[in-house]
Amino acid sequence: MPHVPASSALARFRVIDLTQVRAGPTACRQLADWGADVIQVQMPEHMRGDDTLGGQDGSDYQYTHRNKRSVTLNLKEPEGIAALKKLIATADVVVENFRPDVKFRLGIDYETLARDQPGLVYASISGFGQTGPLAERPGFDQIAQGMGGLMSVTGLQDQGPVRVGIPIADLCAGIFAAQGILVALLERDASGKGQWVQTSLLQSMIYMMDFQTARWLVDGEVATQAGNFHPTSIPTGVYKARDGFMNIAVFGSKIWERFCTTLGAPEWITDPRFHDKPSRSVNRDALNAAINERLAHQDRAHWIERFNRDGVACGHINDMSEVFDEAQVKHLGLVQSVVSERLGPQRHVGQPMTLERTPSLLVRAAPRRGEHTEEVLGELGLAPDDIAQLKARGVF
Incomplete structure (x- = not known):
C-alpha cells in the first residue's frame, strides 16, 4: 500500500530511517506521526542482529514504528548500497545512528550525499557526538543518564545513584533530533540548502538537566539527591x-x-x-x-x-493502569487505535500536542521487516524482473 499520511502537516516530505533501537526510531516516529513518508531501512531477515525492541511483534516495537513503511537492503552488497542511494535521492531527510565511522565507509555520509543533493537534511544521533575523545564509544541510555548528571540527583538522599524508569536520554535525543530536522527544513525554505543535524544522548541528557545545570554553572552549587521533594520549592x-x-x-x-x-x-x-x-x-x-x-x-x-x-x-x-482511567486523560484523547493485519487491534499513545487543522493520527501499524520493499523499489522505477533478480541475489 503506498504512503498513507498520518497527517497532512508533513505529507510532502520523505524520510529515510537508517536507525535502530530507540533514539533514532523515536525521531522518525515523530516525523511519521505528522505525515512524513518514513521508510525504515532494515537488514534482511537472514542477516539481522538483535536490533529490535522486544521483537517485531512486541508492544514496544509496535509503538515505536507505527506509521512507517519498511524495506530491507543488504548494505554489505554494492547493489544494496546502490539501491539505498537511489532511495535517498528521492528523499528530503536521512536519519542515522551508526557508529560515527560506518556512514563514511558505506559512502552515505552527509558530505558525500550533499554533493549531488544539496537540499538534503541529514540527521545523526550518537551516544557522545560525532567527534571528540568519546565519539567511538558505544552509547546507551543508562550510561548517558549517569554521565549527564541525572542519576546523581534522582532517588532518596544517600541511597546512591538511581536511574529514571524510562529511557529518557534515548527519548530526548530522538525528540531533539526531530526538532532539529524540522528547523533545518524550515531554514531550507529560505536558503534552498540542507544541512547536517547532530545530537547525542549525552548532549540531550545534559540539556534536560535544565535548572540543575544553571545551579552549577551560574551559582556554583552541586545538586544532590532530594528524593521525592523539590530541591528549592518547599513544600x-x-x-x-x-x-x-x-x-x-x-x-x-x-x-x-x-x-x-x-x-x-x-x-x-x-x-x-x-x-x-x-x-x-x-x-x-x-x-x-x-x-x-x-x-x-x-x-x-x-x-x-x-x-x-x-x-x-x-x-x-x-500506576499505568490508573493513568488511563483518569477522566482528564480520556478527555484529551491521547489513546488512539490502529489495526495490524497480523496482530489485530492495537491501542497506542498518540502525539502529546494537537494541531487544529492538521491532526496526527495512527493510520498504519508497525510494518513487518521488509513489508514494503518491492513496493518502494517499484516506486523508484525498478521493473518487476529487476526486483525479482535483486531478491534472488539476497539484496533484500
Whole structure:
C-alpha cells in the first residue's frame, strides 16, 4: 500500500530511517506521526542482529514504528548500497545512528550525499557526538543518564545513584533530533540548502538537566539527591494522606498562604520556622512531618479536592493502569487505535500536542521487516524482473 499520511502537516516530505533501537526510531516516529513518508531501512531477515525492541511483534516495537513503511537492503552488497542511494535521492531527510565511522565507509555520509543533493537534511544521533575523545564509544541510555548528571540527583538522599524508569536520554535525543530536522527544513525554505543535524544522548541528557545545570554553572552549587521533594520549592513533594500517597506543589508565598489555610494551619504563615522560603528550607524535615501529621486525618480524595479548589496544585500518584482511567486523560484523547493485519487491534499513545487543522493520527501499524520493499523499489522505477533478480541475489 503506498504512503498513507498520518497527517497532512508533513505529507510532502520523505524520510529515510537508517536507525535502530530507540533514539533514532523515536525521531522518525515523530516525523511519521505528522505525515512524513518514513521508510525504515532494515537488514534482511537472514542477516539481522538483535536490533529490535522486544521483537517485531512486541508492544514496544509496535509503538515505536507505527506509521512507517519498511524495506530491507543488504548494505554489505554494492547493489544494496546502490539501491539505498537511489532511495535517498528521492528523499528530503536521512536519519542515522551508526557508529560515527560506518556512514563514511558505506559512502552515505552527509558530505558525500550533499554533493549531488544539496537540499538534503541529514540527521545523526550518537551516544557522545560525532567527534571528540568519546565519539567511538558505544552509547546507551543508562550510561548517558549517569554521565549527564541525572542519576546523581534522582532517588532518596544517600541511597546512591538511581536511574529514571524510562529511557529518557534515548527519548530526548530522538525528540531533539526531530526538532532539529524540522528547523533545518524550515531554514531550507529560505536558503534552498540542507544541512547536517547532530545530537547525542549525552548532549540531550545534559540539556534536560535544565535548572540543575544553571545551579552549577551560574551559582556554583552541586545538586544532590532530594528524593521525592523539590530541591528549592518547599513544600513540594510526596505526602501521605490517610489512604495513601499524593503529590502537593506549593510555589510562591501566596500559594503557601492558601496551603496553610486549607490544611487548617494558618498559624504556619507567621511561624518563624516556616514563614519564608529560606526558613522552610532550613526546617524542611520538621515541616514535612507536620504536614503528614495533618494530612493523616483525611483520605487523598478529600485533600485533592480541597487543595485544587483553593488553588494549590495536588494530584494522585498513578500506576499505568490508573493513568488511563483518569477522566482528564480520556478527555484529551491521547489513546488512539490502529489495526495490524497480523496482530489485530492495537491501542497506542498518540502525539502529546494537537494541531487544529492538521491532526496526527495512527493510520498504519508497525510494518513487518521488509513489508514494503518491492513496493518502494517499484516506486523508484525498478521493473518487476529487476526486483525479482535483486531478491534472488539476497539484496533484500
